[in-house]
Amino acid sequence: MRQMTAVILAAGQGTRMKSSKPKVLHEAMHKPLIKYVIAAVHHADIEDVCIVVGHGAEEVKQTLGEGYLYALQEQQLGTGHALMQALPLLPSADSLMVLCGDTPLLTAQTLSQLRSYFDESGAACTIMSAILPDGGAYGRIVRNDNGEVASIVEARDASPGELAIQEINSGVYCFDREALSAVIDKLAPNNSQGEYYLTDIICELRNIGKKVNAYVCQDADEIMGVNDRYQLSLASDILRERKNTALMLSGVTMLDPRTVYIDDTVEISPDCIIEPQVYIEGLCRIGRGCHIGPFVKITDSVIGENCEIGPFCYLRPGTVLEDQAKAGHFVEIKKSRIGRGSKVPHLSYIGDADVGEKVNIGCGTITCNYDGKHKYPTTIEDEAFIGSNTNLVAPVTVGHRSTVAAGSTITEDVPEDSLAIARGRQHNIKGWTEERDPRYKNNDESQGK
Ligand code: UD1
Ligand code: CA
Numbered sequence: 001m002r003q004m005t006a007v008i009l010a011a012g013q014g015t016r017m018k019s020s021k022p023k024v025l026h027e028a029m030h031k032p033l034i035k036y037v038i039a040a041v042h043h044a045d046i047e048d049v050c051i052v053v054g055h056g057a058e059e060v061k062q063t064l065g066e067g068y069l070y071a072l073q074e075q076q077l078g079t080g081h082a083l084m085q086a087l088p089l090l091p092s093a094d095s096l097m098v099l100c101g102d103t104p105l106l107t108a109q110t111l112s113q114l115r116s117y118f119d120e121s122g123a124a125c126t127i128m129s130a131i132l133p134d135g136g137a138y139g140r141i142v143r144n145d146n147g148e149v150a151s152i153v154e155a156r157d158a159s160p161g162e163l164a165i166q167e168i169n170s171g172v173y174c175f176d177r178e179a180l181s182a183v184i185d186k187l188a189p190n191n192s193q194g195e196y197y198l199t200d201i202i203c204e205l206r207n208i209g210k211k212v213n214a215y216v217c218q219d220a221d222e223i224m225g226v227n228d229r230y231q232l233s234l235a236s237d238i239l240r241e242r243k244n245t246a247l248m249l250s251g252v253t254m255l256d257p258r259t260v261y262i263d264d265t266v267e268i269s270p271d272c273i274i275e276p277q278v279y280i281e282g283l284c285r286i287g288r289g290c291h292i293g294p295f296v297k298i299t300d301s302v303i304g305e306n307c308e309i310g311p312f313c314y315l316r317p318g319t320v321l322e323d324q325a326k327a328g329h330f331v332e333i334k335k336s337r338i339g340r341g342s343k344v345p346h347l348s349y350i351g352d353a354d355v356g357e358k359v360n361i362g363c364g365t366i367t368c369n370y371d372g373k374h375k376y377p378t379t380i381e382d383e384a385f386i387g388s389n390t391n392l393v394a395p396v397t398v399g400h401r402s403t404v405a406a407g408s409t410i411t412e413d414v415p416e417d418s419l420a421i422a423r424g425r426q427h428n429i430k431g432w433t434e435e436r437d438p439r440y441k442n443n444d445e446s447q448g449k
Contacts, residue, residue, distance in 0.1 A: 011054025078195025
């Protein structure tokens with residue numbers, strides 16, 4: 001195979017997004033669109049990537065970081081013009097794969113197939129096309145009487161006859177570098193938009209007798225370009241469905257996958273059960289046999305095996321639940337470890353805490369971890385029992401096998417094997433109600449007898 005460099009066009013503003021943010025940085029399932037394209041390219045074993053930036057160039061570069069060549073397209077004069085800016089930076093590329101930064105559904109497998117088709121056919125250009133019942137705004141692939149690709153016509157510039165063509169341009173192409181360089185300067189902005197269309201390169205290559213063909217992508221979903229926020233939602237939906245399907249096929253049960261949102265970066269082991277309305281985001285790892293109840297959100301957390309989570313539970317970044325731990329309903333945990341077999345069953349906030357094994361944290365307990373300026377840690381050692389409605393004012397430690405009485409506000413460390421009670425003593429004042437209000441006086445006068 002010839003050396004191949006990928007060029008990803010990402011300089012456009014994305015006017016139809018109606019956004020101050022560059023289109024390719026809009027996120028689907030918490031990941032910028034362009035990162036999906038880069039990942040697919042890398043997984044297709046194409047190492048060298050050049051990204052054409054322009055609108056919001058600094059923001060795009062900052063988001064993507066180093067490891068890529070960046071070509072600057074100062075004025076966005078069209079997709080052909082964008083590619084012109086990249087070529088001088090790629091003197092040693094034998095062949096190029098050109099992609100758009102707004103097509104997050106492309107898979108590495110499809111890109112590899114495109115590449116093989118291009119290499120084997122010896123064409124100067126292979127277009128990736130797809131068949132759609134209604135081609136919408138996509139460019140149409142025009143073939144001649146012999147069935148060869150003759151040109152691409154943009155929908156805006158197409159005749160009614162051309163608009164009826166069902167084979168459309170995905171915006172992904174492989175080019176022989178030499179052939180491309182021979183014709184790219186011939187592009188001219190003579191179309192309805194006044195832009196240098198990359199799609200006009202097809203005619204130019206044909207004019208100098210080069211072979212152009214098309215590889216038809218079987219799954220038309222894959223080539224979907226995101227141009228507005230409605231299409232962004234459609235793409236997100238497909239990405240979500242792909243992830244959920246993969247998880248279900250690997251042994252995870254989902255009661256209603258249509259309402260489950262799991263980022264690509266999340267790993268879940270077999271025999272977990274996930275109920276409706278669950279959101280698992282960022283870098284999460286979940287062990288075997290966990291039960292995740294409805295209305296749960298988990299972000300950047302590590303969950304051991306056989307844990308019980310939810311319903312209505314929020315596990316924020318840095319949460320670690322060890323095996324058999326429980327985080328029940330209306331529980332929020334942040335940056336804390338809950339040790340093996342420990343339970344936080346209801347109505348709690350646990351932040352910046354290290355909770356040992358076999359600890360029970362009573363209903364309504366909270367860690368008071370913030371004084372308005374700084375965060376402080378709470379330590380609860382193994383087998384401690386925290387009574388309901390306890391306030392643990394950090395920094396504070398509850399020792400091994402100690403008990404905190406319900407309703408306590410704990411401000412000092414509790415030694416091991418102790419009972420801590422920190423609440424006002426109860427006084428009962430008999431007859432207080434009658435004293436306060438004569439109507440309740442328990443005598444004959446007031447009863448009218
Ligand atoms: C383009 C194709 C169309 C194809 C469709 C597939 C052209 C003329 N048309 O149309 O045939 O069906 O993609 O999705 O190529 N960009 C730049 N610089 C520019 C203009 C665009 O880098 O000056 C980038 C954009 O950031 C985007 C990509 O090129 O990532 C495609 O641009 P877009 O305006 O979305 O092209 P389409 O109208 O969708
Ligand atoms: Ca597009």
